[in-house]
Amino acid sequence: MTTVNGKHNILSLNIDMLKQVMLEYGEAAFRAKQIFGWLAKGTESFEAMGNIPSKLRSRLNEDYYIGLPELVRMQESKTDGTIKVLYEFEDGRRVESVFMKYSYGNSICISSQVGCRMGCTFCASTINGLERGLSRGEMLGEVLKMRNITGENINHIVIMGMGEPFDNYEEVSGFLRLINDKDGYNLSMRNITVSTCGLVPVIEQFGEDFPQVNLAVSLHAPNDDIRCETMPVARKYSHAELLKACRDYTEKTGRRISFEYSMINGVNDSDECAKELAAKLKGWLTHVNLIPLNEVKGKDYNASDKRRIANFKSILEASNIAVTVRRTLGSDIDAACGQLRNNS
Ligand code: SF4
Numbered sequence: 001m002t003t004v005n006g007k008h009n010i011l012s013l014n015i016d017m018l019k020q021v022m023l024e025y026g027e028a029a030f031r032a033k034q035i036f037g038w039l040a041k042g043t044e045s046f047e048a049m050g051n052i053p054s055k056l057r058s059r060l061n062e063d064y065y066i067g068l069p070e071l072v073r074m075q076e077s078k079t080d081g082t083i084k085v086l087y088e089f090e091d092g093r094r095v096e097s098v099f100m101k102y103s104y105g106n107s108i109c110i111s112s113q114v115g116c117r118m119g120c121t122f123c124a125s126t127i128n129g130l131e132r133g134l135s136r137g138e139m140l141g142e143v144l145k146m147r148n149i150t151g152e153n154i155n156h157i158v159i160m161g162m163g164e165p166f167d168n169y170e171e172v173s174g175f176l177r178l179i180n181d182k183d184g185y186n187l188s189m190r191n192i193t194v195s196t197c198g199l200v201p202v203i204e205q206f207g208e209d210f211p212q213v214n215l216a217v218s219l220h221a222p223n224d225d226i227r228c229e230t231m232p233v234a235r236k237y238s239h240a241e242l243l244k245a246c247r248d249y250t251e252k253t254g255r256r257i258s259f260e261y262s263m264i265n266g267v268n269d270s271d272e273c274a275k276e277l278a279a280k281l282k283g284w285l286t287h288v289n290l291i292p293l294n295e296v297k298g299k300d301y302n303a304s305d306k307r308r309i310a311n312f313k314s315i316l317e318a319s320n321i322a323v324t325v326r327r328t329l330g331s332d333i334d335a336a337c338g339q340l341r342n343n344s
Pocket of ligand 1: 118120126164
């Protein structure tokens with residue numbers, strides 16, 4: 001648990017842990033529910049918890065802090081209302097979160113680690129490696145702070161920002177349970193998507209632990225040769241092993257799996273690539289999300305053009321595979337994950 005000056009981040013505590021704290025303080029158990037409710041509203045100080053006796057507020061203040069991150073920078077898209085923020089935690093580490101508006105509601109993309117050690121060659125988040133994983137309370141803090149900043153409800157969460165969620169699985173699991181708690185933020189598991197670059201053993205575990213949470217797998221290639229070029233994780237888990245784990249996941253959970261596919265000019269966007277991918281995914285409970293690459297300064301990759309993406313899409317569709325091209329949100333700001341942090 002993150003500790004600052006001997007204090008713990010209270011946002012990492014679930015309701016049972018808060019009840020235990022109340023017991024140790026000699027307070028009634030119902031206070032735990034009240035405090036948990038205040039925290040889920042994004043309350044920034046114990047002082048603001050109006051129905052909590054002042055003696056208890058002072059006691060909490062001695063032992064805990066409310067770990068909402070500081071807002072360091074904010075960029076707002078003039079075209080679609082996307083808001084990208086750079087947060088700083090108590091130890092000075094920085095991560096990014098993005099708020100997006102969709103027809104089905106407001107969504108936030110949060111980070112799960114400071115930096116990333118997965119080394120995908122097209123990604124800005126991994127440039128300085130992994131600094132540390134975020135705690136469950138820090139991830140919750142990203143959501144609550146964004147609601148405070150925007151004044152808007154957030155009803156969808158994707159864990160697709162900086163970091164590999166399955167490389168920080170215990171804390172990500174704790175966060176999912178916290179945000180889902182009916183006495184807290186009460187967000188349905190079905191409104192959450194977790195993305196992985198393909199840590200095969202954790203995919204299986206995730207299917208057992210969270211069968212209602214959506215899973216997105218960053219595939220980005222139709223075969224090992226191309227995947228190994230851009231994603232070092234592919235040297236550990238082959239394309240075939242990854243697809244098998246995904247297939248097992250869909251069979252076990254009955255849930256559709258999403259494959260994320262960044263379209264990189266001249267790397268993975270040919271008709272041959274599309275045909276090879278179509279042959280491998282045909283007949284699956286799946287959905288492919290084609291993403292025009294968010295170009296990163298200092299990296300030698302360009303996004304595929306619209307015509308290439310359209311061709312790729314129609315080849316997959318000819319095999320009855322559900323495909324969408326992701327709307328490029330916030331293209332007038334540093335939208336690619338890791339860019340705002342690197343440029344600050
Ligand atoms: S794409 Fe995801 S897994 Fe790969 S380096 Fe970037 S943050 Fe890490």
